[in-house]
Amino acid sequence: MKGHIRKRGNKYAIVVDMGRDNNGKRKQKWFSGYDKKKDAERDLPIILNDINQGTFVEPANETYxxxxxxxxxxxxxxIKPTTLDTYQRLLRVHIIPGLGHLKLGKMNRLHIKEFYSYLEEEKELAPASIKKIHTVIRSSLSDALEDGLIAKNISAGIKTPRIGRSEIKVWDEVQLMNFLNAIKAETLYIAFHLPAMTGMRRSEVLGIRWKDIDFENKILRVVTTITTKGKSDGKTQNSYxxxxDLDDGTIAELKNRKKQVAKDKLKAGTAYDDQDLVVCTSLGKPISPRNLNRLWYKLRDKVDIPNIRFHDLRHTHATLMLLQGxxxxxxxxxxxxxxxxxxLNTYGHLLPSIQKEAIQIFSRNLIEKSNNFISIHEG
Known part of the structure; x- marks a missing residue:
């Protein structure tokens, strides 16, 4: 039995020759969906061996x-009733919305890794919660393997965020301003200014529409989000x-961005796909979270400051606010x-130093006001 690799569009597929049917027609089995040729080349001998040994499992076509x-x-x-309740809640709230649409037999490790990153960075779940979700996924796929529905448990060996993870990384005021000043000329500057000055998540930044901004009252409302799983309307899904509140500097940057979008519309004409997005391509289309991340790393690495993740701009905003009292x-x-x-769970490690600074400020202010009061009355 032979097989080979074939390119289809920007993907690769494994094609296995299965001989001929009763009518002499050539039979082939396709295994599609490989992003890289080397991954297909890696799996080809495994699949051929499984077929020859009679241990090959036809990928399940039903959804997860x-x-x-x-x-x-x-x-x-x-399992115990309490455990069942936990499993059902995790399935309903996280696992099915995140992975349920995938074909059971076509799921791969990257799907699960990206799902865990989404839970940690976008949903901000604690490592312990993600570990529980991993337990459910691993158990379900283990049973699917035992039932002969899949060839292997792809969740085995995948690492979840470490419980008791190391302290979050943030920039101080000088580092943050150095970064923002260095990328000021970037077309999508607003996509990095907003999380730094508002604490918005990446998905929220990508989903902002012009109608969500009240320039007169300097308020932005988070309604729509765009994640790796597509666009969602937070108002309808979460009743939220x-x-x-926006500062004057952010209002000014949003107005600058609006002028740029107007120029893009004029230049593109009928080719412009107006979805009312603030952060979009020059043709008005949404920007994928992955592409924004790529741009983030490119810009960040140009500035001589510590490496942090895009999501840490949000942490930086929160940390600086707390440190300022x-x-x-x-x-x-x-x-x-x-x-x-x-x-408090996320930034609790800051509270001791904040309290020390706060009591010094309180004491200085009290003494100053007391001295002023005495001076006035003695005068």
Whole structure:
């Protein structure tokens, strides 16, 4: 039995010759969806060997969601009621919305790794929560393997964010301003200015529309998000629209961006796809999270400052606000955290130093006012 690699568009496929049918017609089995030729070349001998040994498993064509719905029903008699409740909640809230649309037999490790990154960076789930989600995914795929629906458990060996992870990395005021000043001429400068000055998530920045901005009252409302899983309307999905107050500098940058978008529209004419987006291509189309990340790394590496992730611009904003004495409750609302506890869990390590600075400021102000009062009355 022979096989070869074939390119289809910008993807690669493994093609295995399966001989001929009763009518003499040539039979072939295709394994598509490889982004890199070397990955297809790696799997080709494995697939040929499995077919020759009779151990090859035909990829399951049903969706992961369909499989999970049956899997959790069978799991009821095998686990405790409290564990079942946890599994059902994780499936409903995270796993099915994130991975359920994929074909069970076509899922790969990259799907799961990107899903965990999304949960950590966009949803801001704690490492312990992601570890629980991983447990459910690993268990379900282990059973699918045992039932002969998949050839291997792709979740095995995938690392989840470490519980008790190291302290988040942020820039100080000077480093942040050095970066922003260095990239000021960048066409998409606003995409980096906003998270630094508002604490917005990447998905929120990509989803901002001009109609979400109230220039007169200097307020931006987070309604729509764009993630690696596409666009979603936060107002309909989460009954939620978060207002963020804007400073004068950010208002000015948004007005500059609006002028640039107007020029792009005029230049593109009918080719412009107007989706009312603030952060978009020169033709008005949405920018993918991956492409924005690529631009981020390119710009960041041009400046002589410590390496941080795009998401850490949000952490930088929150950290600088807390260090300047802004109440944690205000920071929590600005970031859109579900509760102030999330804010305290994320930035709690800052509170001791903030309290030390706060008591010194309190003491200085009290003494100053007291001295002024005495001077006035003695005078």
């Amino acid at each position: 969601m369909s499989y999970l719905e049956k899997w959790i029903k069978n799991k009821k008699s095998q 629209s978060r207002p963020i 802004i109440p944690a409750k205000v920071v929590s609302e600005r970031l859109g955290h579900a509760s102030i506890q999330t804010t």
